[in-house]
Amino acid sequence: MKYHFSKKEKITLVIFIVFFLGLQSYLSATNSFISDSLAKAFQINSIQNGYESTTYPGSSLDPDLKLHPVTFIIQNQNKLKSVFSTTFAFIYAKLFFFLPIKQMIYVNVLFLVLGVLTLKVFGNVDISISILVFTTSVVLSQVFDLSEVPITLFLVCFVYSLWTMAIQKQNTNLQIISICLSVLLSFFRLELLIFAGLLFVLSSLQLITQKKGKEILFLTIAFLIPLLFLFIWNNSEYGHPMGIRYLFNYTEDHYFAKNNRLFNLQKILLTGFSEQGFKFGFFLISPYFLYPLFRFRNSLYSIRTQNPIHFHLILFILYPILVAFSAPNDGITISARYVLFAVVPMIFIISHFWSELQKDKIFKILIIVSILVNLIILRILKESFKMIRKTNQIYENLNADLWIFYDTNISATAGIYLLKQPAISFRHFTNDTIFNSLTTLMESQKIKKIYVFDFSKHVPNAYMNIKREMELSSIDFQNLLQNKKYPCKQYTEIKFIGYRECNYSP
Numbered sequence: 001m002k003y004h005f006s007k008k009e010k011i012t013l014v015i016f017i018v019f020f021l022g023l024q025s026y027l028s029a030t031n032s033f034i035s036d037s038l039a040k041a042f043q044i045n046s047i048q049n050g051y052e053s054t055t056y057p058g059s060s061l062d063p064d065l066k067l068h069p070v071t072f073i074i075q076n077q078n079k080l081k082s083v084f085s086t087t088f089a090f091i092y093a094k095l096f097f098f099l100p101i102k103q104m105i106y107v108n109v110l111f112l113v114l115g116v117l118t119l120k121v122f123g124n125v126d127i128s129i130s131i132l133v134f135t136t137s138v139v140l141s142q143v144f145d146l147s148e149v150p151i152t153l154f155l156v157c158f159v160y161s162l163w164t165m166a167i168q169k170q171n172t173n174l175q176i177i178s179i180c181l182s183v184l185l186s187f188f189r190l191e192l193l194i195f196a197g198l199l200f201v202l203s204s205l206q207l208i209t210q211k212k213g214k215e216i217l218f219l220t221i222a223f224l225i226p227l228l229f230l231f232i233w234n235n236s237e238y239g240h241p242m243g244i245r246y247l248f249n250y251t252e253d254h255y256f257a258k259n260n261r262l263f264n265l266q267k268i269l270l271t272g273f274s275e276q277g278f279k280f281g282f283f284l285i286s287p288y289f290l291y292p293l294f295r296f297r298n299s300l301y302s303i304r305t306q307n308p309i310h311f312h313l314i315l316f317i318l319y320p321i322l323v324a325f326s327a328p329n330d331g332i333t334i335s336a337r338y339v340l341f342a343v344v345p346m347i348f349i350i351s352h353f354w355s356e357l358q359k360d361k362i363f364k365i366l367i368i369v370s371i372l373v374n375l376i377i378l379r380i381l382k383e384s385f386k387m388i389r390k391t392n393q394i395y396e397n398l399n400a401d402l403w404i405f406y407d408t409n410i411s412a413t414a415g416i417y418l419l420k421q422p423a424i425s426f427r428h429f430t431n432d433t434i435f436n437s438l439t440t441l442m443e444s445q446k447i448k449k450i451y452v453f454d455f456s457k458h459v460p461n462a463y464m465n466i467k468r469e470m471e472l473s474s475i476d477f478q479n480l481l482q483n484k485k486y487p488c489k490q491y492t493e494i495k496f497i498g499y500r501e502c503n504y505s506p
Helices: 007-027 036-048 086-095 101-121 127-136 149-169 172-187 192-209 213-238 244-249 261-269 287-295 308-326 335-352 361-396 408-419 432-444 475-482
Strands: 073-076 079-082 271-274 277-280 402-405 423-425 449-455 492-494 497-503
Touching: 007 101, 007 127, 007 361, 036 079, 036 086, 036 101, 036 408, 073 244, 079 086, 086 149, 101 127, 101 149, 101 408, 127 335, 127 361, 149 172, 149 192, 149 308, 149 335, 172 192, 172 213, 192 213, 192 308, 213 244, 261 271, 261 308, 261 335, 277 335, 287 335, 287 361, 308 335, 361 408, 402 408, 408 423, 408 449, 475 497
Parallel strands: 402 423, 402 449
Antiparallel strands: 073 079, 271 277, 449 497, 492 497
């Protein structure tokens, strides 16, 4: 293990930290709270405030807990829970309790640096190589907002470095420890079960060739015990051994892949188009990952000797394929995020051939291509965060006792205002029983002023501009609320949001 850091390495780290924090500031990442990151903000906020259920200011109007305004917060075991990692949320809530939710994104760089240092100290990987991959692969676009990716990436780097060291030194005890830890990574991301399974299989194969029967038994126990613990905890907490993310992703309402496995895999690994837009696949973002596999194919595919580089290669090939093939959908735009952790074995492959690669013109050209692709993605992120900021400014001045959103696609645009503002996602205006129940509760709780929101009719994305049975802009909608003692003002559109203000009038 190398603990010495040269002056050049220290300067490189400082430049990386300044670059990353500057980029977060330039992109206005503090405005990124929408969809996934919004649910995670709710999750952290709930733990910070000691709530057993997820934060829900509008809960008094929703006794069945089915109208929470955030997409990825669902009812489970009679509580509201986020579908994302509770482990991640707990660590952030406790470790960074002194930071407001919006500022927690700035600790991401801490875990990225820890990942780089871990690869250096335990994996003997040059700092410049790790930073190169982190800043020219899908990693870069996934670590700006509030997410479990930075801390999980650091832990994967740590566990994988330990495992690599164990393989190199044929240290069975270290292998057992790293396999045990790899299973526990699944508490952060469910797909890391596949990662852990591959590490276990590769370790077992090495021990089999070495005819170490007792060690194989210990290795199997080290794999099965944390796996059993994961299943028992998930079953107790969420009612299913695979956990809440599995329940959410593979239900009829959210499971999209079904008979499209190969096409799904292709979009995640390469690229493609769908109704939601253009897909940035893993090898589109980082084409230079394929080059070492081609250039050094003779030595990489040789199986005459056991060499850690072969294990890195097997993991790099199998992990993305298995994850992409089993993924419930192909994401929204950056599909590559599902197979993000494949960058870690690739870092070791690049490190192995670094002396040749850094002189290779084709490799350098592919790096430039990756940088250009990432610049396009960063530009998209910049516009997205800018749009979220402008949208937040619309909500700033719309104070009311209650916000009602036509669905969770539109409510997500309100961002972290929803942490304190009573709000629900309600689309059953034409269902007399459900609508009457809601308005009765509103009246009994003396809700005086409400805003009802939907997407503007001019929103071009068909995914958002859904045809309603009762359009917010229609006179029928106005009459509907008026009949319930909540007459509404004129329908208004600002940017891509349409809304009505309605006031209680007995």
